[in-house]
Amino acid sequence: SETPVTVTLTGAGGQIGYALLFRIASGQMLGADVPVRLRLLEIPQGLKAAEGAALELQDAAFPLLAGVDVTDDATAAFDGVNVALLVGARPRGPGMERADLLAANGGIFGPQGAAINAGAADDVRVVVVGNPANTNALIASAHAPDVPAERFTALTRLDHNRALGQLAAALDAPVGGIRDVTIWGNHSASQYPDVSHATLDGAPVLPLLAERFGGADAAERWLAEEFIPRVAKRGAEIIEVRGSSSVGSAASATIDHVRDWVGGTSPGAGWTSVALPSDGSYGVPEGLISSFPVESVDGRLRIVQGLAVSEFSRARIDASVAELAGERDAVRALGLL
Numbered sequence: 214s215e216t217p218v219t220v221t222l223t224g225a226g227g228q229i230g231y232a233l234l235f236r237i238a239s240g241q242m243l244g245a246d247v248p249v250r251l252r253l254l255e256i257p258q259g260l261k262a263a264e265g266a267a268l269e270l271q272d273a274a275f276p277l278l279a280g281v282d283v284t285d286d287a288t289a290a291f292d293g294v295n296v297a298l299l300v301g302a303r304p305r306g307p308g309m310e311r312a313d314l315l316a317a318n319g320g321i322f323g324p325q326g327a328a329i330n331a332g333a334a335d336d337v338r339v340v341v342v343g344n345p346a347n348t349n350a351l352i353a354s355a356h357a358p359d360v361p362a363e364r365f366t367a368l369t370r371l372d373h374n375r376a377l378g379q380l381a382a383a384l385d386a387p388v389g390g391i392r393d394v395t396i397w398g399n400h401s402a403s404q405y406p407d408v409s410h411a412t413l414d415g416a417p418v419l420p421l422l423a424e425r426f427g428g429a430d431a432a433e434r435w436l437a438e439e440f441i442p443r444v445a446k447r448g449a450e451i452i453e454v455r456g457s458s459s460v461g462s463a464a465s466a467t468i469d470h471v472r473d474w475v476g477g478t479s480p481g482a483g484w485t486s487v488a489l490p491s492d493g494s495y496g497v498p499e500g501l502i503s504s505f506p507v508e509s510v511d512g513r514l515r516i517v518q519g520l521a522v523s524e525f526s527r528a529r530i531d532a533s534v535a536e537l538a539g540e541r542d543a544v545r546a547l548g549l550l
């Protein structure tokens with residue numbers, strides 16, 4: 214059989230890590246015929262939880278699982294890594310300023326980037342889930358000068374999937390018929406979930422929304438006042454209702470992100486959303502890790518080009534991108550880039 218793919222998961226003792234492990238080991242991320250070797254990275258306080266998860270993986274007897282290592286040593290964890298899932302991060306504590314949060318995460322993602330630079334396989338793909346995800350990915354990439362910047366991405370697929378779910382509910386239609394929504398910008402409350410190119414069973418959704426809400430103006434109001442904030446603040450809604458942050462949906466989106474990157478987006482299913490280093494497309498300053506409409510072809514991500522950007526969209530994209538530029542400037546000032 215094939216050589217196993219090495220998958221390194223940070224924060225493996227945490228909630229999203231726990232939900233991810235079983236889906237990876239069962240073949241849902243890389244394919245039902247692809248063996249995987251798991252490397253679980255934790256900080257010392259998280260090691261026991263990760264070790265416990267490793268025992269349960271053994272108990273699940275996944276035929277594809279070629280081995281599991283648990284470590285608190287980043288260099289060992291990223292040695293030979295093909296797919297790096299950077300989930301562990303420092304959450305914002307009470308009274309913590311933004312600069313403190315960025316500095317604490319710089320202390321995590323800088324060294325992890327360096328360890329990836331030192332030991333990763335040539336085909337390494339990195340997805341950062343831990344927040345602030347876009348800027349953490351930028352820091353990791355800056356510490357991995359030998360790895361092409363395009364291999365560093367941040368997760369906005371959860372936001373993308375949330376947008377699909379909200380649109381399906383509003384149109385009372387199956388989610389599988391909807392395609393080509395886009396998340397632009399930062400994975401934060403400033404993100405812009407854009408439906409202006411979305412279709413339902415091939416029909417543009419904007420006229421359908423106008424029909425549903427009684428006119429184009431009413432549809433635009435619904436987008437601005439209900440849909441966009443609901444998607445952007447869905448994480449807070451989940452915490453309020455569930456009493457705990459998104460876990461299963463975040464893990465599921467991470468699986469979708471890597472599966473589409475490695476295996477390709479299917480032409481019939483439209484594009485997805487990925488935060489990746491800008492090449493200047495759509496006026497987003499080069500190098501910022503910003504979310505775009507993205508297709509994956511032959512193992513490479515490419516930004517969908519040539520989409521019309523309305524005035525409504527332009528203002529919202531610019532606002533989220535300005536926030537990203539501010540985060541970049543802040544981590545640069547802290548010496549983290």
Ligand code: NAX
Binds near residue numbers: 227230254301371
């Ligand atoms: P948990 O607190 O349950 O787990 C985080 C784990 O990371 C802990 O076990 C901790 O010990 C570990 N960790 C901390 N520093 C580490 C380091 N330097 N190396 C290795 N492990 C380390 O959080 P969980 O609910 O799993 O969420 C993880 C991260 O995902 C958070 O930063 C969260 O904000 C972020 N999210 C990102 C989302 C996205 O769409 N991009 C959505 C879901 C989630 O909110």
